[in-house]
Amino acid sequence: MKQEIVNYDGYDYDYSTYWKDRQYENISEHYVLNKFLNNERGEWFIDIGGSYGRLADCYAGKFQNAVIIDYSLKTLQKNYQIMTDKYPNLILIAANAYKLPFKNSSFDGGLMVRVLHHIDKQKEYFKEVARILKNDGVYIQEFANKKHIKARVKAILHRDKEINSLEPYQQPTINLEGAKGDGVPFLNYHSKYIENLLKEEGFQLEKKQGCSYFRIPLLKKIFGTKILVILEKVFQHFFAKTDISPSIFFKERLHKKEKSPAYIRLDDLLVCPSCKHEMIIDKTKAVCTNCKKEYFKKDNIWDFRTE
Numbered sequence: 001m002k003q004e005i006v007n008y009d010g011y012d013y014d015y016s017t018y019w020k021d022r023q024y025e026n027i028s029e030h031y032v033l034n035k036f037l038n039n040e041r042g043e044w045f046i047d048i049g050g051s052y053g054r055l056a057d058c059y060a061g062k063f064q065n066a067v068i069i070d071y072s073l074k075t076l077q078k079n080y081q082i083m084t085d086k087y088p089n090l091i092l093i094a095a096n097a098y099k100l101p102f103k104n105s106s107f108d109g110g111l112m113v114r115v116l117h118h119i120d121k122q123k124e125y126f127k128e129v130a131r132i133l134k135n136d137g138v139y140i141q142e143f144a145n146k147k148h149i150k151a152r153v154k155a156i157l158h159r160d161k162e163i164n165s166l167e168p169y170q171q172p173t174i175n176l177e178g179a180k181g182d183g184v185p186f187l188n189y190h191s192k193y194i195e196n197l198l199k200e201e202g203f204q205l206e207k208k209q210g211c212s213y214f215r216i217p218l219l220k221k222i223f224g225t226k227i228l229v230i231l232e233k234v235f236q237h238f239f240a241k242t243d244i245s246p247s248i249f250f251k252e253r254l255h256k257k258e259k260s261p262a263y264i265r266l267d268d269l270l271v272c273p274s275c276k277h278e279m280i281i282d283k284t285k286a287v288c289t290n291c292k293k294e295y296f297k298k299d300n301i302w303d304f305r306t307e
């Protein structure tokens, strides 16, 4: 089944500019991730759709190797030097979240933040994540919540019962978070829907946390970032499990039978993203021993994008 991929390279958009005026959301998300990853350690960690590494400070110090994969090769190339100067254990790879170029049971942990709204085949994606994570691996999934408080009020006013269905909700408006244009997947989810899909792939929900309760421009103007962050922490504490916030984070633990060997170098982890067979890898070229597809390393970044 073919998936639609939202290609940020086509928009000529610098995603980091999106965050210039969003300190409140940025701090709120960091607060959740730092709580969730506090006691997590391991060899390999993956940030899927990690872009310019906004969240790298939450995991790079806790895991021996941290991999950011993103479909936007341009973003990775542009930010390579700054990111690897700051976090020398960071590896950047251009790849498609549905077709990851890694062996089974490669990673001790992973996360995906602000990307699932672009993933129109969620089941396929979760299968792929469960494949590359190790038994007992930690996985953090953030998603846009279709039942947030504003949507509920709107649904009551319009007597709209769709809000209670488990089906993902496609936002009708042209969105400004980097992916512009009509028809681009921009999905909001019911928390039960995500919980069920992850469960089917062997994940167990350990923690649930609402986030960015005050993502309302007027409130930001009146209170400012400092006060909103204080209020956010109070709300995160008392309303963690309610589905009233626009964003929800799940901390999941994967259970599977497969044994995981210890991988030391990146080359030990890599397989053909298309058919998952071994590749012959040299400094700048990798060739699949099975399907013969060729992949190249450009400006320090492997390009394993395939559809």
Ligand SMILES: C[S@@+](CC[C@H](N)C(=O)[O-])C[C@H]1O[C@@H](n2cnc3c(N)ncnc32)[C@H](O)[C@@H]1O
Residues within 6 Å of the ligand: 005, 006, 007, 008, 015, 048, 049, 050, 051, 052, 054, 055, 069, 070, 071, 072, 075, 095, 096, 097, 098, 112, 113, 114, 115, 118, 177, 178
């Ligand atoms: C809104 S940005 C979020 C970036 C980062 N996770 C953060 O929170 O700062 C979405 C990112 O997802 C990436 N993306 C979207 N679909 C993807 C896919 N199928 N595979 C890999 N990356 C994808 C985009 O290139 C973009 O960098």
Ligand SMILES: [Zn+2]
Residues within 6 Å of the ligand: 272, 273, 274, 275, 276, 277, 288, 289, 290, 291, 292, 293
């Ligand atoms: Zn292949």
